[in-house]
Amino acid sequence: MTACHQRPPGTGGGTAADLPVVALVGRPNVGKSTFLARASGRFAETGNAPGTTLFAERRRVGSRNRAGEAWLVDLPGTTSLADRPAGTEPFWRLLLAERPDAILVVADAGDLARHLPLILACRDLGLPIVVAANLADEAAARGVELDTGRLAQLLVAPVQLTVGRDGRGVARALDEAIRLARRRRDALAGASPRGTGRAAIHPAAIELRIEAEARSFATAGPPIGARSLGAAAIDEDGLGALVASGALSARGAATLRLADVLEGPRWEVARRWADQVERRRTDGESGTSTKVDRLARLSTAPWPGLPLFVVVALASLLVTMLVGGWLAAVLGSAWTAAVSPLLTVGVHTLVPQPAIASALLWGLDGGLIALVSVGIPYVLTFYLVLALLEDSGYLTSAAVLTDRLFNLVGLPGRAAIPLLAASGCNVPAIYGTRVLATRRERLIASLLVTMTPCSARSAVVVAALAPIAGPGVALAAFGVIALLTIGGGVLANRMIPGRQPALVLELAPLRRPLLPHVVAKAWSRFEGFVRSAAPVMLAGSIVLGILYETGLVWPVAVVIDPLVGGWLGLPAVAGLALVFAFLRKELALQLLVALAVVQYGAAAANLATFMTPAQLFVYVVVASVSVPCVATLATLAAEFGWRAALALSGTTLAIALGAGGILARLLGVV
Amino acid sequence: MPRAHPVLTLAELPVGSTALVTAVGAEHGPALAREGLGPGATVTVDAHAPFGGPLLVGVGRARLAVARSVAATVEVAPSAPAAPPDRPFRP
Numbered sequence: 001m002t003a004c005h006q007r008p009p010g011t012g013g014g015t016a017a018d019l020p021v022v023a024l025v026g027r028p029n030v031g032k033s034t035f036l037a038r039a040s041g042r043f044a045e046t047g048n049a050p051g052t053t054l055f056a057e058r059r060r061v062g063s064r065n066r067a068g069e070a071w072l073v074d075l076p077g078t079t080s081l082a083d084r085p086a087g088t089e090p091f092w093r094l095l096l097a098e099r100p101d102a103i104l105v106v107a108d109a110g111d112l113a114r115h116l117p118l119i120l121a122c123r124d125l126g127l128p129i130v131v132a133a134n135l136a137d138e139a140a141a142r143g144v145e146l147d148t149g150r151l152a153q154l155l156v157a158p159v160q161l162t163v164g165r166d167g168r169g170v171a172r173a174l175d176e177a178i179r180l181a182r183r184r185r186d187a188l189a190g191a192s193p194r195g196t197g198r199a200a201i202h203p204a205a206i207e208l209r210i211e212a213e214a215r216s217f218a219t220a221g222p223p224i225g226a227r228s229l230g231a232a233a234i235d236e237d238g239l240g241a242l243v244a245s246g247a248l249s250a251r252g253a254a255t256l257r258l259a260d261v262l263e264g265p266r267w268e269v270a271r272r273w274a275d276q277v278e279r280r281r282t283d284g285e286s287g288t289s290t291k292v293d294r295l296a297r298l299s300t301a302p303w304p305g306l307p308l309f310v311v312v313a314l315a316s317l318l319v320t321m322l323v324g325g326w327l328a329a330v331l332g333s334a335w336t337a338a339v340s341p342l343l344t345v346g347v348h349t350l351v352p353q354p355a356i357a358s359a360l361l362w363g364l365d366g367g368l369i370a371l372v373s374v375g376i377p378y379v380l381t382f383y384l385v386l387a388l389l390e391d392s393g394y395l396t397s398a399a400v401l402t403d404r405l406f407n408l409v410g411l412p413g414r415a416a417i418p419l420l421a422a423s424g425c426n427v428p429a430i431y432g433t434r435v436l437a438t439r440r441e442r443l444i445a446s447l448l449v450t451m452t453p454c455s456a457r458s459a460v461v462v463a464a465l466a467p468i469a470g471p472g473v474a475l476a477a478f479g480v481i482a483l484l485t486i487g488g489g490v491l492a493n494r495m496i497p498g499r500q501p502a503l504v505l506e507l508a509p510l511r512r513p514l515l516p517h518v519v520a521k522a523w524s525r526f527e528g529f530v531r532s533a534a535p536v537m538l539a540g541s542i543v544l545g546i547l548y549e550t551g552l553v554w555p556v557a558v559v560i561d562p563l564v565g566g567w568l569g570l571p572a573v574a575g576l577a578l579v580f581a582f583l584r585k586e587l588a589l590q591l592l593v594a595l596a597v598v599q600y601g602a603a604a605a606n607l608a609t610f611m612t613p614a615q616l617f618v619y620v621v622v623a624s625v626s627v628p629c630v631a632t633l634a635t636l637a638a639e640f641g642w643r644a645a646l647a648l649s650g651t652t653l654a655i656a657l658g659a660g661g662i663l664a665r666l667l668g669v670v
Numbered sequence: 671m672p673r674a675h676p677v678l679t680l681a682e683l684p685v686g687s688t689a690l691v692t693a694v695g696a697e698h699g700p701a702l703a704r705e706g707l708g709p710g711a712t713v714t715v716d717a718h719a720p721f722g723g724p725l726l727v728g729v730g731r732a733r734l735a736v737a738r739s740v741a742a743t744v745e746v747a748p749s750a751p752a753a754p755p756d757r758p759f760r761p
Contacts, residue, residue, distance in 0.1 A: 079704035111731040263703040302720040400735045404723035503737040
């Protein structure tokens with residue numbers, strides 16, 4: 001969680017640090033990110049699936065009238081303050097780490113009973129709140145009218161109807177929040193006493209319990225410095241320190257500690273209040289929304305939901321492959337025609353030593369062309385398809401349909417998203433495992449991801465087997481790889497301690513995707529891919545170039561021969577190609593041919609002259625399943641740490657070698 | 671507390687039926703409460719996902735997927751199959 005460090009230190013004289021902070025809080029799928037985009041004039045990564053905003057993000061926003069500027073902090077969608085939407089930390093900790101001066105709660109104007117409990121929980125913290133009753137257009141279309149005046153009376157807080165998609169009411173809600181935040185800032189500067197000044201809403205017994213808990217905070221230990229949130233660990237949940245620092249009222253802390261006790265009573269109040277402020281028209285106006293509701297129901301029913309899922313999944317892959325393939329051909333040939341000759345001439349002019357120049361060209365020309373002809377076409381296309389599915393709300397339907405199947409490997413249905421992404425490129429798929437709830441689930445999913453052939457490895461399987469042994473054999477190789485992947489998942493589910501949390505998930509409503517959002521989201525993810533994968537791919541290419549051009553690859557052959565020759569029954573050059581494909585997976589085949597030509601002469605350009613179809617089968621299975629490429633390894637390390645990254649890679653290597661040896665014996669290679 | 675009749679759980683309700691939640695087991699109580707599935711809530715069973723997958727239930731305007739093992743901890747009392755006002759197409 002870096003968000004709490006982004007805030008400039010409070011130097012007193014500065015402007016940014018003096019700005020009041022408004023936190024944006026809301027349940028998943030309430031359109032909070034779209035709301036933020038409207039409020040700040042930029043598109044946040046939005047998604048019509050729970051939990052796309054995983055980390056707090058702050059933006060400086062200016063109000064149109066006198067309310068002035070403020071920091072607007074976007075937080076992950078959450079069902080309650082005690083929920084853990086980002087994995088380990090309870091939401092209230094993320095929220096209070098931002099030290100908000102006011103909370104802008106985004107709620108669904110059409111389903112107040114469901115959103116009021118979170119509003120009430122925020123109100124209980126003792127911070128000023130403003131309610132944005134969002135999705136007001138959808139509510140109106142369904143014939144739901146909200147008495148915002150009455151709701152404001154009940155909450156003792158401003159309520160504003162808003163439509164995030166077109167911006168209606170957003171500025172007004174924000175102004176109100178900034179005004180309250182500034183007022184609290186000024187009051188604190190003058191060291192005014194804090195009070196909530198709100199009427200008790202719960203039954204007497206519960207109010208008494210809150211009061212008793214609050215008194216325990218008022219008398220708790222010595223005050224701790226205002227900025228030492230880190231010291232909060234002294235009192236177990238850190239609430240005492242927050243009260244002492246003035247970030248939270250004693251009553252607020254008490255309501256956080258009693259969160260589970262208060263949840264039920266809050267829903268009671270919510271049902272009662274919603275009845276008072278909602279008016280439902282029952283004339284036939286709600287035709288469009290019921291059509292959408294019915295569609296949502298059909299999408300999760302076994303019929304026609306399951307066939308629809310198969311069609312959508314295949315269509316997504318087909319679109320990615322077709323558009324990606326076309327783009328790859330166009331960009332690849334453009335690069336070869338226009339850029340490669342220039343690069344070759346340029347490098348040879350600048351670097352007179354031919355060996356060093358060649359090594360550099362491996363990286364600059366070979367590495368960049370891989371990025372241009374694999375990365376951009378397949379990964380970007382896939383991100384667009386994924387963002388479209390996500391924004392339409394269909395992904396949660398798919399997750400429900402496949403849930404039981406994924407349970408077999410200890411994963412929820414949501415894991416379908418990163419695994420689908422893995423067939424494009426493993427790197428973004430590993431980031432994609434963030435949609436999963438626990439580290440355990442993320443590790444299992446990441447193992448499956450690294451064993452799933454990406455577009456580069458799929459190309460190797462097809463190119464090695466189809467021309468020599470026929471497309472059927474290539475398909476069989478994919479079957480074996482799929483079985484090994486599932487086996488790896490079952491194994492990981494048994495080996496990694498812990499168990500799968502049982503599923504309770506709100507389904508995203510189906511909505512028409514907003515094209516600018518889809519493009520903005522796909523682009524922001526693609527930028528992430530280029531930033532993280534590209535440098536590693538280029539560095540790997542240059543290292544491979546140096547090893548190849550200097551002949552340093554050959555001594556390795558001697559070391560690995562017992563394993564490669566004895567266990568897998570493959571020629572030494574194949575072993576070398578397997579080892580060094582780590583640096584460039586998509587070159588697993590070209591590398592094999594290049595090394596073979598050096599060793600056996602020009603005739604070896606044809607694979608069939610030095611390897612049998614059975615040997616090639618063993619080779620592609622081992623190459624595809626074993627050790628992810630260097631970019632994937634770096635991503636695993638960044639997400640889970642080096643120990644876990646090496647353990648995952650070691651597991652894939654063990655599975656690949658084990659299966660390779662068995663295949664070699666079954667196919668009569670050894 | 672002794673019971674004269676066996677308790678009915680959400681997992682046993684037929685598709686299309688509506689019921690009132692009377693009690694929720696301690697283990698999943700908080701998670702269910704946050705989704706509005708606590709005592710006093712009215713639920714409608716929309717569908718059962720294939721392959722023994724989760725139950726799809728309606729709570730107010732929202733639709734939830736609830737694992738069968740979790741649904742088995744939710745005690746319910748069947749209520750009249752009156753459609754909520756915003757679901758007019760359901761009989």
